Amino acid sequence: MTSKQEFIEKLRNSSLRPTKQRINICEVLFNRDKTFHFTINDLFNLIKDKTGEKVSLATVYNTVHAFLKKGYLKEIPINSNQTYFDTNVTDHHHFFDVNEEKLIDIKNEDVGPIEIQKSIPGKKIKSVEVLVKLED
Amino acid sequence: MTSKQEFIEKLRNSSLRPTKQRINICEVLFNRDKTFHFTINDLFNLIKDKTGEKVSLATVYNTVHAFLKKGYLKEIPINSNQTYFDTNVTDHHHFFDVNEEKLIDIKNEDVGPIEIQKSIPGKKIKSVEVLVKLED
DNA sequence: ACAAGAAATTAGAATAATTATAATATTAAA
DNA sequence: TTTAATATTATAATTATTCTAATTTCTTGT
Numbered sequence: 001m002t003s004k005q006e007f008i009e010k011l012r013n014s015s016l017r018p019t020k021q022r023i024n025i026c027e028v029l030f031n032r033d034k035t036f037h038f039t040i041n042d043l044f045n046l047i048k049d050k051t052g053e054k055v056s057l058a059t060v061y062n063t064v065h066a067f068l069k070k071g072y073l074k075e076i077p078i079n080s081n082q083t084y085f086d087t088n089v090t091d092h093h094h095f096f097d098v099n100e101e102k103l104i105d106i107k108n109e110d111v112g113p114i115e116i117q118k119s120i121p122g123k124k125i126k127s128v129e130v131l132v133k134l135e136d
Numbered sequence: 137m138t139s140k141q142e143f144i145e146k147l148r149n150s151s152l153r154p155t156k157q158r159i160n161i162c163e164v165l166f167n168r169d170k171t172f173h174f175t176i177n178d179l180f181n182l183i184k185d186k187t188g189e190k191v192s193l194a195t196v197y198n199t200v201h202a203f204l205k206k207g208y209l210k211e212i213p214i215n216s217n218q219t220y221f222d223t224n225v226t227d228h229h230h231f232f233d234v235n236e237e238k239l240i241d242i243k244n245e246d247v248g249p250i251e252i253q254k255s256i257p258g259k260k261i262k263s264v265e266v267l268v269k270l271e272d
Numbered sequence: 273a274c275a276a277g278a279a280a281t282t283a284g285a286a287t288a289a290t291t292a293t294a295a296t297a298t299t300a301a302a
Numbered sequence: 303t304t305t306a307a308t309a310t311t312a313t314a315a316t317t318a319t320t321c322t323a324a325t326t327t328c329t330t331g332t
Binding site: 154193194197 | 291292
Protein backbone atom coordinates (compact mmCIF):
# COMPACT_ATOMS: atom_id res chain seq x y z
CA MET A 1 0.00 0.00 0.00
CA THR A 2 1.64 3.15 -1.23
CA SER A 3 0.46 6.44 0.24
CA LYS A 4 -0.64 9.44 -1.73
CA GLN A 5 2.44 11.26 -0.44
CA GLU A 6 4.75 8.60 -1.86
CA PHE A 7 3.15 8.88 -5.28
CA ILE A 8 3.64 12.62 -5.16
CA GLU A 9 7.33 12.16 -4.46
CA LYS A 10 7.75 9.52 -7.12
CA LEU A 11 6.08 11.74 -9.68
CA ARG A 12 8.23 14.72 -8.72
CA ASN A 13 11.38 12.62 -8.89
CA SER A 14 10.44 11.71 -12.44
CA SER A 15 9.82 15.39 -13.25
CA LEU A 16 6.15 14.73 -13.69
CA ARG A 17 3.92 17.22 -11.93
CA PRO A 18 1.87 15.50 -9.25
CA THR A 19 -1.60 16.52 -10.27
CA LYS A 20 -4.76 15.22 -8.67
CA GLN A 21 -5.50 13.27 -11.85
CA ARG A 22 -2.13 11.56 -11.93
CA ILE A 23 -2.28 10.64 -8.28
CA ASN A 24 -5.65 9.00 -8.83
CA ILE A 25 -4.28 7.11 -11.78
CA CYS A 26 -1.29 5.98 -9.70
CA GLU A 27 -3.59 4.68 -7.00
CA VAL A 28 -5.48 2.57 -9.50
CA LEU A 29 -2.40 1.33 -11.32
CA PHE A 30 0.16 0.78 -8.62
CA ASN A 31 -1.69 0.01 -5.39
CA ARG A 32 -1.79 -3.69 -6.20
CA ASP A 33 0.02 -6.89 -5.31
CA LYS A 34 -0.17 -8.53 -8.68
CA THR A 35 0.76 -7.03 -12.00
CA PHE A 36 -2.10 -5.46 -13.82
CA HIS A 37 -3.00 -5.79 -17.49
CA PHE A 38 -5.34 -3.18 -18.84
CA THR A 39 -6.61 -1.15 -21.75
CA ILE A 40 -7.08 2.62 -21.61
CA ASN A 41 -10.79 2.03 -21.25
CA ASP A 42 -10.41 -0.40 -18.37
CA LEU A 43 -8.33 2.18 -16.59
CA PHE A 44 -10.71 5.03 -17.36
CA ASN A 45 -13.61 3.11 -15.84
CA LEU A 46 -11.64 1.96 -12.82
CA ILE A 47 -10.66 5.51 -11.94
CA LYS A 48 -14.28 6.54 -11.64
CA ASP A 49 -15.13 3.39 -9.70
CA LYS A 50 -12.20 3.36 -7.30
CA THR A 51 -11.62 7.04 -6.62
CA GLY A 52 -15.04 8.50 -7.28
CA GLU A 53 -13.38 11.25 -9.30
CA LYS A 54 -13.62 11.64 -13.00
CA VAL A 55 -10.58 12.11 -15.15
CA SER A 56 -11.02 12.82 -18.83
CA LEU A 57 -10.22 10.07 -21.26
CA ALA A 58 -7.63 12.28 -22.96
CA THR A 59 -5.82 12.67 -19.66
CA VAL A 60 -5.78 8.92 -19.19
CA TYR A 61 -4.11 8.64 -22.58
CA ASN A 62 -1.66 11.41 -21.73
CA THR A 63 -0.73 9.90 -18.43
CA VAL A 64 -0.37 6.37 -19.67
CA HIS A 65 1.92 7.64 -22.40
CA ALA A 66 3.92 9.68 -19.93
CA PHE A 67 4.32 6.62 -17.70
CA LEU A 68 5.29 4.50 -20.68
CA LYS A 69 8.02 6.93 -21.61
CA LYS A 70 9.32 6.94 -18.05
CA GLY A 71 9.31 3.16 -18.03
CA TYR A 72 6.62 2.70 -15.39
CA LEU A 73 4.40 0.84 -17.81
CA LYS A 74 4.95 -1.48 -20.72
CA GLU A 75 2.91 -1.70 -23.88
CA ILE A 76 2.04 -5.24 -24.90
CA PRO A 77 1.88 -6.15 -28.56
CA ILE A 78 -1.34 -7.99 -29.29
CA ASN A 79 -3.47 -7.60 -32.33
CA SER A 80 -6.62 -6.78 -30.54
CA ASN A 81 -7.96 -3.44 -31.61
CA GLN A 82 -7.47 -2.11 -28.13
CA THR A 83 -3.94 -1.53 -26.94
CA TYR A 84 -2.94 -3.38 -23.78
CA PHE A 85 -0.58 -2.20 -21.07
CA ASP A 86 1.17 -3.92 -18.20
CA THR A 87 2.39 -2.66 -14.85
CA ASN A 88 5.06 -5.37 -14.93
CA VAL A 89 7.94 -3.60 -16.64
CA THR A 90 10.48 -6.37 -16.21
CA ASP A 91 11.55 -8.33 -19.25
CA HIS A 92 8.89 -10.97 -19.77
CA HIS A 93 6.42 -12.56 -22.15
CA HIS A 94 2.69 -13.19 -22.47
CA PHE A 95 -0.09 -15.59 -23.04
CA PHE A 96 -3.14 -14.10 -24.64
CA ASP A 97 -6.30 -16.07 -24.11
CA VAL A 98 -8.11 -15.47 -27.36
CA ASN A 99 -11.46 -16.68 -26.06
CA GLU A 100 -11.54 -14.67 -22.88
CA GLU A 101 -9.44 -11.79 -24.24
CA LYS A 102 -7.22 -11.99 -21.21
CA LEU A 103 -3.50 -11.57 -20.76
CA ILE A 104 -1.28 -13.69 -18.54
CA ASP A 105 2.38 -13.01 -17.78
CA ILE A 106 5.03 -15.57 -18.57
CA LYS A 107 8.16 -15.03 -16.52
CA ASN A 108 11.34 -14.75 -18.49
CA GLU A 109 12.72 -17.87 -16.84
CA ASP A 110 9.72 -19.86 -18.06
CA VAL A 111 10.81 -19.32 -21.64
CA GLY A 112 13.98 -20.91 -22.94
CA PRO A 113 16.61 -18.64 -24.49
CA ILE A 114 15.52 -17.16 -27.80
CA GLU A 115 18.15 -17.21 -30.49
CA ILE A 116 17.74 -14.90 -33.43
CA GLN A 117 20.06 -16.02 -36.22
CA LYS A 118 19.46 -13.00 -38.36
CA SER A 119 20.45 -9.40 -38.03
CA ILE A 120 19.79 -6.17 -39.84
CA PRO A 121 22.85 -4.02 -40.57
CA GLY A 122 22.87 -0.74 -38.69
CA LYS A 123 20.10 -1.82 -36.35
CA LYS A 124 20.32 -3.15 -32.87
CA ILE A 125 17.86 -5.24 -30.93
CA LYS A 126 15.74 -3.25 -28.54
CA SER A 127 13.52 -6.02 -27.24
CA VAL A 128 12.49 -9.60 -27.89
CA GLU A 129 8.98 -10.53 -26.91
CA VAL A 130 7.05 -13.74 -27.24
CA LEU A 131 3.30 -13.82 -27.52
CA VAL A 132 1.65 -17.20 -27.03
CA LYS A 133 -1.96 -17.29 -28.09
CA LEU A 134 -4.20 -19.70 -26.24
CA GLU A 135 -7.51 -21.18 -27.22
CA ASP A 136 -9.94 -23.63 -25.60
CA MET B 137 1.48 -13.27 -62.18
CA THR B 138 -1.94 -14.57 -61.35
CA SER B 139 -4.76 -13.79 -63.75
CA LYS B 140 -8.07 -12.26 -62.85
CA GLN B 141 -9.70 -15.57 -63.78
CA GLU B 142 -7.56 -17.47 -61.30
CA PHE B 143 -8.49 -15.10 -58.49
CA ILE B 144 -12.15 -15.60 -59.35
CA GLU B 145 -11.73 -19.35 -59.05
CA LYS B 146 -9.79 -19.13 -55.83
CA LEU B 147 -12.43 -16.90 -54.29
CA ARG B 148 -15.24 -19.23 -55.39
CA ASN B 149 -13.40 -22.23 -54.02
CA SER B 150 -13.25 -20.49 -50.67
CA SER B 151 -16.97 -19.69 -50.88
CA LEU B 152 -16.23 -16.02 -51.17
CA ARG B 153 -18.14 -14.28 -53.92
CA PRO B 154 -15.78 -12.96 -56.55
CA THR B 155 -16.79 -9.33 -56.62
CA LYS B 156 -14.99 -6.63 -58.57
CA GLN B 157 -13.76 -5.15 -55.28
CA ARG B 158 -12.30 -8.40 -54.04
CA ILE B 159 -10.58 -9.12 -57.32
CA ASN B 160 -8.94 -5.71 -57.20
CA ILE B 161 -7.82 -6.35 -53.65
CA CYS B 162 -6.41 -9.74 -54.66
CA GLU B 163 -4.41 -8.15 -57.45
CA VAL B 164 -2.84 -5.71 -55.04
CA LEU B 165 -2.18 -8.26 -52.32
CA PHE B 166 -1.19 -11.39 -54.16
CA ASN B 167 0.37 -10.35 -57.45
CA ARG B 168 3.81 -10.05 -55.86
CA ASP B 169 7.03 -12.00 -55.53
CA LYS B 170 7.87 -10.99 -52.02
CA THR B 171 5.63 -11.11 -49.02
CA PHE B 172 3.83 -7.90 -48.31
CA HIS B 173 3.38 -6.16 -44.98
CA PHE B 174 0.65 -3.58 -44.84
CA THR B 175 -1.91 -1.65 -42.88
CA ILE B 176 -5.51 -1.24 -44.00
CA ASN B 177 -4.67 2.27 -45.07
CA ASP B 178 -1.68 1.22 -47.13
CA LEU B 179 -3.90 -1.23 -48.92
CA PHE B 180 -6.71 1.26 -49.40
CA ASN B 181 -4.36 3.72 -51.08
CA LEU B 182 -2.66 1.08 -53.20
CA ILE B 183 -5.97 -0.08 -54.61
CA LYS B 184 -6.72 3.35 -55.96
CA ASP B 185 -3.18 3.71 -57.28
CA LYS B 186 -2.78 0.30 -58.87
CA THR B 187 -6.23 -0.45 -60.22
CA GLY B 188 -7.61 3.04 -60.73
CA GLU B 189 -10.82 1.90 -59.08
CA LYS B 190 -12.02 3.03 -55.72
CA VAL B 191 -13.10 0.56 -53.09
CA SER B 192 -14.60 1.86 -49.88
CA LEU B 193 -12.51 1.67 -46.76
CA ALA B 194 -15.15 -0.47 -45.06
CA THR B 195 -14.90 -2.99 -47.85
CA VAL B 196 -11.16 -3.13 -47.44
CA TYR B 197 -11.73 -3.95 -43.77
CA ASN B 198 -14.37 -6.53 -44.62
CA THR B 199 -12.22 -8.22 -47.21
CA VAL B 200 -9.08 -8.26 -45.12
CA HIS B 201 -11.04 -9.82 -42.30
CA ALA B 202 -12.58 -12.36 -44.64
CA PHE B 203 -9.12 -13.28 -45.95
CA LEU B 204 -7.77 -13.51 -42.42
CA LYS B 205 -10.49 -15.95 -41.46
CA LYS B 206 -9.77 -18.05 -44.53
CA GLY B 207 -6.08 -18.03 -43.67
CA TYR B 208 -4.90 -16.04 -46.70
CA LEU B 209 -3.54 -13.29 -44.49
CA LYS B 210 -1.95 -13.12 -41.08
CA GLU B 211 -2.35 -10.38 -38.51
CA ILE B 212 0.90 -9.28 -36.92
CA PRO B 213 0.95 -8.22 -33.29
CA ILE B 214 2.71 -4.88 -32.94
CA ASN B 215 1.61 -2.13 -30.67
CA SER B 216 1.44 0.53 -33.23
CA ASN B 217 -2.00 2.04 -33.33
CA GLN B 218 -2.44 0.73 -36.83
CA THR B 219 -2.88 -2.99 -37.27
CA TYR B 220 -0.42 -4.71 -39.58
CA PHE B 221 -1.05 -7.65 -41.87
CA ASP B 222 1.17 -10.05 -43.77
CA THR B 223 0.65 -12.04 -46.94
CA ASN B 224 3.12 -14.59 -45.62
CA VAL B 225 0.87 -17.00 -43.75
CA THR B 226 3.54 -19.54 -42.92
CA ASP B 227 4.68 -19.86 -39.34
CA HIS B 228 7.27 -17.13 -38.84
CA HIS B 229 8.39 -14.16 -36.78
CA HIS B 230 9.11 -10.46 -37.20
CA PHE B 231 11.47 -7.62 -36.74
CA PHE B 232 9.80 -4.27 -36.27
CA ASP B 233 12.02 -1.32 -37.03
CA VAL B 234 10.78 1.21 -34.53
CA ASN B 235 12.45 4.17 -36.23
CA GLU B 236 11.24 3.47 -39.75
CA GLU B 237 8.00 1.75 -38.66
CA LYS B 238 8.77 -1.13 -40.97
CA LEU B 239 8.26 -4.86 -40.62
CA ILE B 240 10.72 -7.53 -41.70
CA ASP B 241 10.04 -11.27 -41.73
CA ILE B 242 12.20 -13.65 -39.77
CA LYS B 243 11.99 -17.16 -41.11
CA ASN B 244 11.08 -19.81 -38.59
CA GLU B 245 14.43 -21.54 -39.08
CA ASP B 246 16.24 -18.32 -38.15
CA VAL B 247 14.81 -18.53 -34.65
CA GLY B 248 15.87 -21.32 -32.31
CA PRO B 249 13.16 -23.50 -30.77
CA ILE B 250 11.04 -21.64 -28.25
CA GLU B 251 10.32 -23.54 -25.10
CA ILE B 252 7.41 -22.46 -22.96
CA GLN B 253 7.72 -24.03 -19.51
CA LYS B 254 4.33 -22.95 -18.34
CA SER B 255 0.84 -24.00 -19.30
CA ILE B 256 -2.67 -22.94 -18.51
CA PRO B 257 -5.10 -25.74 -17.63
CA GLY B 258 -7.85 -26.21 -20.16
CA LYS B 259 -6.12 -24.08 -22.76
CA LYS B 260 -4.02 -25.13 -25.69
CA ILE B 261 -1.40 -23.20 -27.58
CA LYS B 262 -2.66 -21.72 -30.79
CA SER B 263 0.45 -19.87 -31.88
CA VAL B 264 3.83 -18.69 -30.66
CA GLU B 265 5.15 -15.52 -32.18
CA VAL B 266 8.29 -13.56 -31.55
CA LEU B 267 8.51 -9.84 -32.15
CA VAL B 268 11.99 -8.34 -32.17
CA LYS B 269 12.02 -4.59 -31.99
CA LEU B 270 14.92 -2.85 -33.68
CA GLU B 271 16.33 0.60 -33.16
CA ASP B 272 19.22 2.56 -34.65
C1' DA C 273 5.72 34.62 1.31
C1' DC C 274 3.92 36.60 -3.17
C1' DA C 275 3.46 37.96 -8.03
C1' DA C 276 4.72 37.34 -12.87
C1' DG C 277 6.40 34.64 -16.45
C1' DA C 278 7.53 30.04 -18.19
C1' DA C 279 6.43 25.46 -18.76
C1' DA C 280 3.55 21.41 -18.22
C1' DT C 281 -0.97 19.50 -17.95
C1' DT C 282 -5.88 18.98 -18.65
C1' DA C 283 -9.92 18.06 -21.22
C1' DG C 284 -13.02 19.51 -24.97
C1' DA C 285 -12.97 19.34 -29.76
C1' DA C 286 -11.09 17.30 -33.88
C1' DT C 287 -9.43 13.45 -36.30
C1' DA C 288 -8.54 8.63 -37.30
C1' DA C 289 -9.68 3.75 -36.91
C1' DT C 290 -13.11 0.35 -36.90
C1' DT C 291 -17.76 -1.63 -36.97
C1' DA C 292 -22.90 -1.95 -37.73
C1' DT C 293 -26.55 -1.89 -40.86
C1' DA C 294 -29.51 -0.47 -44.76
C1' DA C 295 -29.16 -0.82 -49.63
C1' DT C 296 -27.35 -3.49 -53.41
C1' DA C 297 -25.40 -7.38 -55.78
C1' DT C 298 -24.67 -12.29 -56.29
C1' DT C 299 -26.06 -16.90 -56.20
C1' DA C 300 -29.35 -20.82 -55.72
C1' DA C 301 -33.82 -22.79 -56.39
C1' DA C 302 -37.86 -23.48 -58.95
C1' DT D 303 -35.37 -17.02 -66.59
C1' DT D 304 -37.75 -14.99 -62.22
C1' DT D 305 -37.88 -15.11 -57.37
C1' DA D 306 -36.12 -15.90 -52.92
C1' DA D 307 -32.18 -16.44 -50.07
C1' DT D 308 -27.78 -15.03 -48.88
C1' DA D 309 -23.61 -12.38 -49.16
C1' DT D 310 -21.42 -8.04 -49.96
C1' DT D 311 -20.82 -3.14 -50.26
C1' DA D 312 -20.42 1.32 -48.53
C1' DT D 313 -22.68 4.96 -45.86
C1' DA D 314 -23.41 6.18 -41.44
C1' DA D 315 -22.44 5.41 -36.66
C1' DT D 316 -19.33 4.31 -33.21
C1' DT D 317 -15.06 3.84 -30.86
C1' DA D 318 -10.12 4.94 -30.36
C1' DT D 319 -6.66 8.33 -30.36
C1' DT D 320 -4.56 12.89 -30.87
C1' DC D 321 -4.44 18.03 -31.08
C1' DT D 322 -4.63 22.38 -28.98
C1' DA D 323 -6.68 26.26 -26.34
C1' DA D 324 -7.47 27.05 -21.60
C1' DT D 325 -5.89 26.11 -17.14
C1' DT D 326 -2.80 24.70 -13.58
C1' DT D 327 1.65 24.08 -11.61
C1' DC D 328 6.19 25.46 -11.06
C1' DT D 329 10.19 28.76 -11.08
C1' DT D 330 12.33 32.93 -10.41
C1' DG D 331 12.86 37.42 -8.62
C1' DT D 332 11.60 40.35 -5.16
